[in-house]
Amino acid sequence: xxxxxxxxxxxxxxxxxxxxxxxxxxxxxxxxxxxxxxxxxxxxxxxxxxxxxxxxxxxxxxxxxxxxxxxxxxxxxxxxxxxxxxxxxxxxxxxxxxxxxxxxxxxxxxxxxxxxxxxxxxxxxxxxxxxxxxxxxxxxxxxxxx
Ligand code: HEC
Ligand code: HEC
Numbered sequence: 146x147x148x149x150x151x152x153x154x155x156x157x158x159x160x161x162x163x164x165x166x167x168x169x170x171x172x173x174x175x176x177x178x179x180x181x182x183x184x185x186x187x188x189x190x191x192x193x194x195x196x197x198x199x200x201x202x203x204x205x206x207x208x209x210x211x212x213x214x215x216x217x218x219x220x221x222x223x224x225x226x227x228x229x230x231x232x233x234x235x236x237x238x239x240x241x242x243x244x245x246x247x248x249x250x251x252x253x254x255x256x257x258x259x260x261x262x263x264x265x266x267x268x269x270x271x272x273x274x275x276x277x278x279x280x281x282x283x284x285x286x287x288x289x290x291x
């Protein structure tokens with residue numbers, strides 16, 4: 146009974162593929178993210194200085210923005226230099242805010258002593274703060290405005 150199922154799957158997949166092709170063609174010319182012609186060279190964007198001092202969050206669950214430079218802090222598979230100040234075991238000595246408990250919960254909800262793998266790459270969620278225009282416009286409003 147395995148083969149017919151696989152064959153059916155293939156028919157379904159190829160019809161999806163065709164449908165995808167048709168819709169891709171009907172979407173008009175390719176649009177560049179910055180709204181310019183695709184072959185125009187634009188000047189490099191201005192570099193915005195990092196703003197010091199902790200910012201108030203826009204909503205309770207927001208990952209706080211980073212109030213210090215982070216260029217020199219390496220994060221890779223083995224090393225995470227952010228932890229040398231922010232891990233619970235160092236934060237007191239370094240005078241840095243400790244990672245909240247959510248950073249020590251694995252995906253089953255078990256509490257760990259070391260930062261969870263899902264929170265390893267800090268800059269996936271935390272970004273350096275700068276007074277720069279939004280890259281993409283949005284109409285976000287917090288449900289509970291401060
Ligand atoms: C040398 C120690 C040190 C290192 C390394 C470090 N930080 Fe910090 N961090 C601090 C201190 C101190 C503060 C508080 C700054 C203040 O109060 O102005 C802070 C603040 C923050 C905050 C703001 C927290 C809040 O509640 O507002 C975030 C987010 C943060 N750091 C993320 C990072 C990330 C991500 C890295 C690695 C790329 C990193 N930090 C590396 C010392 C450090
Ligand atoms: C998956 C997203 C995500 C990742 C990855 C992540 N964080 Fe966070 N972080 C958050 C959110 C959301 C908050 C605010 C709510 C909370 O505490 O859970 C936060 C809060 C913080 C705070 C403030 C804690 C407090 O109690 O005020 C610090 C400091 C921080 N993170 C540092 C880091 C560092 C350093 C890393 C890397 C080791 C990291 N975070 C990785 C999402 C993330």
